[in-house]
Amino acid sequence: MPRRSRSNGAATESVSFIEEEEEEYNNNEEDSEDFIMTQTQFTFSQQPADKSQNIDVARTSEQSKLSDLNPTTRTKIVTDLSRMLLFKALGMKEPIDRTKVCSEACGEVKGVSKAALNEADKRLKDVFGFGVKHVNSKMEENLPVRFKNRLYLINEVRDDDAGTHSLNLHSAHKEPMTEKGVLMVVLSFAFCKGTSAVRSGLMKGAGKKTRWITEHHLYSLLHRVDENIPSEPPSAEGRKKTRSSGGRQSLGGGSDLVETPDIDALLEKFVAQDYLLRDKIEEGDETAGKSEDGKVIAYAMGPRAAMEVGRRQVVYFCSNVLDEKPDPTMLAEIDEDDESSEEEEEEEDEEGGGDQVVEEEPKKRGKRQKRG
Numbered sequence: 001m002p003r004r005s006r007s008n009g010a011a012t013e014s015v016s017f018i019e020e021e022e023e024e025y026n027n028n029e030e031d032s033e034d035f036i037m038t039q040t041q042f043t044f045s046q047q048p049a050d051k052s053q054n055i056d057v058a059r060t061s062e063q064s065k066l067s068d069l070n071p072t073t074r075t076k077i078v079t080d081l082s083r084m085l086l087f088k089a090l091g092m093k094e095p096i097d098r099t100k101v102c103s104e105a106c107g108e109v110k111g112v113s114k115a116a117l118n119e120a121d122k123r124l125k126d127v128f129g130f131g132v133k134h135v136n137s138k139m140e141e142n143l144p145v146r147f148k149n150r151l152y153l154i155n156e157v158r159d160d161d162a163g164t165h166s167l168n169l170h171s172a173h174k175e176p177m178t179e180k181g182v183l184m185v186v187l188s189f190a191f192c193k194g195t196s197a198v199r200s201g202l203m204k205g206a207g208k209k210t211r212w213i214t215e216h217h218l219y220s221l222l223h224r225v226d227e228n229i230p231s232e233p234p235s236a237e238g239r240k241k242t243r244s245s246g247g248r249q250s251l252g253g254g255s256d257l258v259e260t261p262d263i264d265a266l267l268e269k270f271v272a273q274d275y276l277l278r279d280k281i282e283e284g285d286e287t288a289g290k291s292e293d294g295k296v297i298a299y300a301m302g303p304r305a306a307m308e309v310g311r312r313q314v315v316y317f318c319s320n321v322l323d324e325k326p327d328p329t330m331l332a333e334i335d336e337d338d339e340s341s342e343e344e345e346e347e348e349d350e351e352g353g354g355d356q357v358v359e360e361e362p363k364k365r366g367k368r369q370k371r372g
Contacts, residue, residue, distance in 0.1 A: 046159050046166070049310030051338070052133035055121060055151070058114035066115040073109065081105035081120040085132060089153035095274045095304065096151040098134075129157040135303045138340075142210070143277075143303065150274065152304055182261050183275055183305070184317055189213055189221045190276070190299050191314045192330070212281060212298040219263070228260040233297070267299070274304035 058066075066074060084101045088094045102113035121132040130153045134140075140148060159166055194211030215233040223231035270276040280295040301311065311334050319326040 047313040047316050049308055050306040051136050052154055052307040053136040055117055055132050058118050062115045066112040077105055077116050078119045081116055082123050085153060093273050098149050098151050131156045139303055152307055154307055178261055182266055187301055187305055187314050188318050189218055190301055192318050210300050212300045215297045222263060226260055229263050234264050274302045276302045
């Protein structure tokens with residue numbers, strides 16, 4: 001088993017090429033040929049994702065109210081809520097609407113949703129290593145209102161430098177593995193080839209440093225990776241067909257088409273799952289694809305991708321693929337953004353007294369003085 005490894009100096013960075021050869025004898029073949037199977041496995045560096053925010057801690061009174069419930073009722077609420085969070089996040093891959101799942105799990109029992117969510121979070125963390133999170137406050141400021149009520153299940157299991165846990169998790173089934181690969185490529189193009197100039201779309205993006213890439217530029221780059229991917233995005237009519245019937249046919253012909261994913265459908269899916277942001281923005285240098293209002297469709301890294309993958313991981317992914325060192329300018333930009341976020345969080349903690357929940361004492365009514 002030949003093995004070659006390389007390190008570019010970073011403690012957590014490594015790229016390994018593992019080739020395994022095994023001979024198989026096929027009894028079904030008349031000429032009894034020996035088939036040699038070669039597998040190449042790439043192990044990429046593991047970098048921390050962008051910061052997420054813990055869910056709010058329930059007040060003591062609400063925690064007590066949940067504890068005082070009938071044990072059967074309390075167990076059912078926490079169990080149902082835990083199952084819903086797991087099913088939506090892992091099964092349906094959907095963003096979780098906090099109000100809807102809490103309402104469905106709690107049923108007619110009112111005033112215990114936060115406490116139940118805290119218990120479900122603890123259970124999922126203890127059993128599966130998942131944490132229930134939502135978008136950090138700085139990122140949330142630049143996103144539409146709908147993101148304020150979104151919850152995400154983040155894998156908090158610590159991985160090794162070779163990414164063994166991630167590799168085992170994402171390479172079990174071919175379709176999800178292909179989707180994750182496409183997502184990493186799209187995120188790389190969006191972050192490393194996009195621009196962070198101020199735009200005038202409906203959303204400014206996930207923070208001031210968000211990089212947007214126009215759909216025409218994105219499709220052009222994807223076409224260079226796989227010539228069977230269309231070099232132009234679908235038309236408005238074609239986009240409607242993608243949502244209803246599954247997208248356009250790939251270009252070219254032959255058996256290679258089997259390995260070419262449906263990019264139109266996957267981009268729609270990534271936007272629906274919050275891995276990508278999509279907006280209509282003004283782009284002065286872009287002429288192709290402009291609508292009547294002079295705007296073009298563009299994509300950026302979504303909040304879910306930021307919390308699960310992270311900008312730093314995308315930069316290192318690109319460096320590993322290109323066999324180059326990570327771009328120091330991009331890493332410095334991420335560090336600067338992180339430091340700014342930490343300073344703002346510290347100021348908020350000082351003003352708000354940290355994460356402790358303080359019960360408000362009922363105000364005492366003083367006696368009214370009689371006027372003389």
